[in-house]
Amino acid sequence: MTSSINVSLPRSLPEALGIDSRAIERFLAAISSNGVELHSFMLLRHGQVAAEGWWNPYSADLPHALYSVSKSFTSTAVGFAVKEKLLTIDDLVISFFPEDLPEEVSPYLERLAIKHLLMMASGHTQDITETMSQQPDGNWAKAFFGVPLEKEPGTHFLYNNGATYILSAIIQKVSGQSLLDYLKPRLFAPLGIVNPVWDTCPRGISAGAFGLSLITEDIAKLGLLYLQQGVWNGERLLDKEWIQAASTKQIDNGDNPDSDWNQGYGYQFWQCRHQAYRGDGFFGQFCLVMPEQQAVIAITGAQGDMQIVLNTIWDHLLPAMEPEPLASNEAEAERVAVQLRELAILPPHGLDCSENEEVMNGQIYKLEDPHGWQSFSVTFTGNEAVITMIHKENSYITRAGRSAWLAGRSSLIEEKDLKVVSSFTWKDADTFEYTIRFIETAVLITVEVKVDGQTIALKEKVNVVPDTDNRDAIIGRI
Numbered sequence: 463m464t465s466s467i468n469v470s471l472p473r474s475l476p477e478a479l480g481i482d483s484r485a486i487e488r489f490l491a492a493i494s495s496n497g498v499e500l501h502s503f504m505l506l507r508h509g510q511v512a513a514e515g516w517w518n519p520y521s522a523d524l525p526h527a528l529y530s531v532s533k534s535f536t537s538t539a540v541g542f543a544v545k546e547k548l549l550t551i552d553d554l555v556i557s558f559f560p561e562d563l564p565e566e567v568s569p570y571l572e573r574l575a576i577k578h579l580l581m582m583a584s585g586h587t588q589d590i591t592e593t594m595s596q597q598p599d600g601n602w603a604k605a606f607f608g609v610p611l612e613k614e615p616g617t618h619f620l621y622n623n624g625a626t627y628i629l630s631a632i633i634q635k636v637s638g639q640s641l642l643d644y645l646k647p648r649l650f651a652p653l654g655i656v657n658p659v660w661d662t663c664p665r666g667i668s669a670g671a672f673g674l675s676l677i678t679e680d681i682a683k684l685g686l687l688y689l690q691q692g693v694w695n696g697e698r699l700l701d702k703e704w705i706q707a708a709s710t711k712q713i714d715n716g717d718n719p720d721s722d723w724n725q726g727y728g729y730q731f732w733q734c735r736h737q738a739y740r741g742d743g744f745f746g747q748f749c750l751v752m753p754e755q756q757a758v759i760a761i762t763g764a765q766g767d768m769q770i771v772l773n774t775i776w777d778h779l780l781p782a783m784e785p786e787p788l789a790s791n792e793a794e795a796e797r798v799a800v801q802l803r804e805l806a807i808l809p810p811h812g813l814d815c816s817e818n819e820e821v822m823n824g825q826i827y828k829l830e831d832p833h834g835w836q837s838f839s840v841t842f843t844g845n846e847a848v849i850t851m852i853h854k855e856n857s858y859i860t861r862a863g864r865s866a867w868l869a870g871r872s873s874l875i876e877e878k879d880l881k882v883v884s885s886f887t888w889k890d891a892d893t894f895e896y897t898i899r900f901i902e903t904a905v906l907i908t909v910e911v912k913v914d915g916q917t918i919a920l921k922e923k924v925n926v927v928p929d930t931d932n933r934d935a936i937i938g939r940i
Contacts, residue, residue, distance in 0.1 A: 469654030471679060471686070472510045475795045477788040479507040483798045485782030486513045490801060492774045499807065500746070500763040500771070501526060501904075502678040506686060507757045507783065515802030516678070519867050519883045519901055525659065525675040526762040527903040529743030532660070532674035533626045534684065535649070537580060537730035539633050539641055541704035542648045548636040551577035555628060558635045562604040570611035576632065578615040579625040580729035581712040585611030590624040591671075600664025603631050619715040619727060623671035626730065627663070630670030641668035652694055653683045672743070675902060678760050684741070685749045685758035709739045709751065722772045734772065736780060745904040745926055746771060755783040764904040764925055809885035810897055811865040816888040818913040827918050827938030838911070838920060838938050840894070847886045849896055849909075862886040862896045872898060875905055916940040 476483045486505070493500055501520040505513040516522055528535075543549050555574045556563055563571075570585050578584055590609050597605040606624045630641040637644045642660040650658050658680075661673030687693075688709055692700030708729035716724025719735075726733035732740050734750070741749040746763035748771065759779070765771055819842050826839045834854045841848045845864040850857060860882075861870050867883035880903065886896040894911045906925040911918050912935070919935040 471506065471682065474510040474512060475790070475792070476505075476512045476798070477791050477795060479510060479512045480784040480787055481505070481507060481512050481779075482782045482784075482788060483513075483791060483794045485778055486798050487801065489774060489778040490515075490798075490805075492778060493771075496770055496774070498763070498765050498767075498770060498774070500761060500765065501807075501901075502760070502762045503802075504678050504682045504760040505757065505779065506682055506759070507755070509686060509690070511682075513798065513802060514678075515805045518806040519869075519899065520762070520807075522679070523677060524881070525657070525677055525902055526747070527672075527743075528674045528676060528681065528747050528762075529672050529745065529904070530623075531681060531741040531743040531747045531749050532670065532672050533730040534741030534749060535645065535674055536626050536629050536633075536641060536668075536670045537708055538649060538684070538687075538700065539645050540576065540580065540629055540729070541700050541708060542644070543633060543636060544704060545701050549576060549632065551575065551580065555579065555632070556607075558632050559603050559607065562601065563607050568611060570613070570615060571607065574611065574615045576629070577712075577729075579629050580708075581616070582619055582621055582625055582715075582727055582730075583613075583616045583713050584620070584622055584625045585613040585615040585618065586620055586622055586624070587612045587618070589620070589622045594624055594627065594663075602627055602663045602665070602667070616713075619713050626671035627667070627669060630668045634667055640666070641670060649684075649687075649699070652697070652699055653680070653687065655680045655683060678762055681747075681749045681760035681762075682758055685751045685760060689751050689753060689756065689758055722769060736776060742768065747904070748772075750775070752780070752783075755780065757783060762904075764906060766925075766928075807899075809863070809865055809867055810887050810889075810895060812893075812895070813888040813890065814864075816891045816894070818888075818892060818894065821915075822894065822911075822913060822918075825940050827940060829920070829936050829938045831936045835936060838918065840911075847896065849886075860884050860896065860898055862898075867899075872900070874898065874907065875900060875903070 502516045553576050594602040594605040606628055633641050633644055659675045660668045662668055688705055691702045692698055692705045709731050710728055711726030711733050712728050715727045718724040722734045734740055737754050738752045746765035746768050748761040750759040822840055823842050826837055828837055829835045836852045839850045847862045849860045858874050861868050862884035865887050867885050869883050871879050872882045873879045880900050882898050882900050884898045889895050892913050896909050898907045908923045910921045918938040921935045924930045
């Protein structure tokens with residue numbers, strides 16, 4: 463198997479690539495003024511990086527969960543399998559899974575082909591992610607086939623994680639390798655993408671629709687490969703015909719001319735306005751390809767309104783891309799470069815301290831929670847707080863800095879040990895708040911604790927779960 467060597471993309475000044483540095487400054491200002499949370503931003507033009515920045519505590523070398531940008535990598539794997547004649551997009555899906563089919567195979571299911579999975583037109587009328595995750599034996603393919611198709615395959619767009627998972631399972635069937643291992647010598651190694659990680663289903667099949675983690679530059683490299691019509695460093699990796707099919711509209715998905723989610727869908731790529739296309743992922747992950755401008759934009763973030771990110775690109779970056787290099791403006795380019803280097807997400811800062819710090823210090827509060835949270839305690843030492851929460855059999859300990867990020871690890875989400883930064887502050891004299899950023903993901907957890915004598919009221923907010931705002935507070939008593 464070919465090993466990957468991390469090879470960085472070439473860098474250049476924006477003006478040398480036909481981009482006014484001031485447009486990048488305006489883009490960053492608009493992102494800030496609109497309250498958009500980005501974690502990283504990389505702008506490529508003509509194969510070179512014109513601008514790049516990471517909002518501290520996120521960084522260039524830190525992998526980030528791509529969520530559904532993973533789908534575009536899965537589609538790319540199908541492109542390789544087509545090139546190697548392991549399958550065709552007209553192959554019938556049921557032919558790969560005889561052991562997982564229902565007793566009665568419907569006519570719709572009989573006609574379901576790989577191309578229908580690629581274009582999100584399987585015939586389902588609901589996303590079956592939850593159905594798959596609840597399959598008692600962990601057989602996600604069986605769960606997929608167990609949900610009846612209510613539409614003729616190829617006629618009805620429905621964004622469906624199950625469709626992409628089945629593509630991953632097919633790759634494993636025809637290649638004898640997981641999707642991740644199949645892509646390593648074909649895509650990741652040639653592009654210099656090292657240490658890719660892809661979550662799997664309970665049976666060890668790469669999730670396909672989500673679960674891939676890469677650094678920002680790796681996202682940009684995929685976009686550049688597609689922009690270059692499948693050629694990398696002079697070598698053709700993917701067939702041009704595949705690139706064209708995957709990146710153009712295969713099915714309609716709405717009629718709102720102002721929405722970048724209604725411009726059509728290709729093979730696991732969304733169509734955009736301005737003749738662009740993209741892979742995108744939950745809460746603001748983007749691999750945006752702009753063929754007319756010969757540009758690629760890679761973004762990670764934690765932004766619920768993803769349209770505002772694209773609008774900001776269309777408003778500020780798109781019109782700034784000129785066909786020829788611009789006059790050198792090194793002073794302005796350096797000013798923007800400094801601005802990009804100094805990007806940061808600051809920890810919340812309320813009161814410096816509160817008398818309730820002494821009241822809470824070292825106390826164990828027994829929680830009255832039907833969901834299994836048993837106790838809460840916090841110990842203050844100078845500008846550090848150690849927060850301990852016990853849930854059933856598990857103890858979760860967070861070290862937080864006083865209005866400052868403190869690095870650590872936590873398994874509070876996804877049952878995985880992940881890198882975090884944490885901070886605490888006093889919102890007011892009676893309200894202790896601590897924040898945990900899972901800096902390999904889009905997840906931010908904020909816990910607010912109101913203190914009233916020997917009683918606390920604890921509320922948790924998770925940025926990627928909207929209904930947490932409406933949950934009742936958990937009461938705790940000494």
